[in-house]
Amino acid sequence: MDRNLQLANEAFKNQQWGQAAQLYEQEYQTAPSEKINHLLVKSLFENHQNNLAYTVMMDNLNSYLMDEQHVILMVQVLLANQQLLMAHVLTATVAPLPEAVTQLIEQAESQARQKPDFQKAYQTFYQLSALTLTQQQRAFKKGQELPLKEWETATEALLVDPFVKPIIRVSLLEMVQKLKLTTPMNFRWLDNKTYEIVGSQLKALAEFEKVGILEDSLQEMIGGHDPVTQQLYQNELGLQVTLLYPFIDRAIPDPKAWVTRLIQGDQVQSAALPVSYSLEWWQRKLSQIMSEMTGA
Structure with missing residues (x-):
C-alpha cells in the first residue's frame, strides 16, 4: 500500500475528515476505484463538503445500492443536497429498505416543510x-x-x-x-x-424495444458516411420518442416508415390535413411542438 493511501486510511480512522478527504482525493485522481470513491464521499460528507460529495458519488452511483451501509450514505448525501425526490427514486428498487433510510427521509421531509419558503x-x-x-x-x-x-x-x-x-x-x-x-x-x-x-406498471423509456429499432433504421439509412447529419436526426428522433412516451408503440407502428419520413419529409405535398393518428399527422404535431420548444 502506498504511503498516501496509508495516511488517508489513518486520517479516516481518526475521523480527521478534512485530511482524509484531501488524501483520498489525490488517490482518486490517480487510481479511481469504487472503494476509494466510497471513502472519499464519506470523508467529504462528514467534512460538510456536501456538493463535492454528491458530485463524486454520482461518478459511481450504482455501487451505492449494493449494501445497506452504502445505501444509507447515498441517502445522507442526497438529502444534504436537498435531493428529496431523488432519494425516493434511488431507493424505490431497494428491498428491503433499511429502517434507517426511511427515518432519514421522513426527518428531511419534515424539516423541509418547516422552512419559511x-x-x-x-x-x-x-x-x-x-x-x-x-x-x-x-x-x-x-x-x-x-x-x-x-x-x-x-x-x-x-x-x-x-x-x-x-x-x-x-x-x-x-x-x-x-x-x-x-x-x-x-x-x-x-x-x-x-x-x-x-x-x-410503466416501462422506462430505455426499455422500449421500438426505440432501438428506430435507431437501427436511422443507422441503416444514413450510415457512417454523414455522421453530423446522422447525429442531428438522432437528436430529433430522441426528442420525438420522449414526447410520445408512454405510448410510443401506439404512435409508431412502422419504425422504418417513420424514419423514412423523418429524413425525406412528406412525399406528397397537399393542403389537406393529414388523417388523425397517421404517420404524417404525428410527425407534423411533433414538429410543431419541437419548433415551439426551440422558438424556431
Whole structure:
C-alpha cells in the first residue's frame, strides 16, 4: 500500500475528515476505484463538503445500492443536497429498505416543510403551467426538492393540465415511473386525450424495444458516411420518442416508415390535413411542438 493511501486510511480512522478527504482525493485522481470513491464521499460528507460529495458519488452511483451501509450514505448525501425526490427514486428498487433510510427521509421531509419558503416553493411547482418553458423547466427541477407527498399531489394535477408544456408533462410522468408509484393517475397525452396510468406498471423509456429499432433504421439509412447529419436526426428522433412516451408503440407502428419520413419529409405535398393518428399527422404535431420548444 502506498504511503498516501496509508495516511488517508489513518486520517479516516481518526475521523480527521478534512485530511482524509484531501488524501483520498489525490488517490482518486490517480487510481479511481469504487472503494476509494466510497471513502472519499464519506470523508467529504462528514467534512460538510456536501456538493463535492454528491458530485463524486454520482461518478459511481450504482455501487451505492449494493449494501445497506452504502445505501444509507447515498441517502445522507442526497438529502444534504436537498435531493428529496431523488432519494425516493434511488431507493424505490431497494428491498428491503433499511429502517434507517426511511427515518432519514421522513426527518428531511419534515424539516423541509418547516422552512419559511416551503409554501411558496410548493405553490410555484403546483402552478408551473402559468410559466414559460424555461421557467417550467426550472420549476420542474426545483420541485424535486419537495417532499414526495406534496410532489405527488401537484404532479397529479400537472399531468392533465393542458398548459403544462408536453416535454414537462412527459418528464413528470417519467419521474412517476421511476418512483414506482402505485396510485392510478390520469395523463394528458399529445392527442389531448386523458389516459389512466400506474407508475409502477410503466416501462422506462430505455426499455422500449421500438426505440432501438428506430435507431437501427436511422443507422441503416444514413450510415457512417454523414455522421453530423446522422447525429442531428438522432437528436430529433430522441426528442420525438420522449414526447410520445408512454405510448410510443401506439404512435409508431412502422419504425422504418417513420424514419423514412423523418429524413425525406412528406412525399406528397397537399393542403389537406393529414388523417388523425397517421404517420404524417404525428410527425407534423411533433414538429410543431419541437419548433415551439426551440422558438424556431
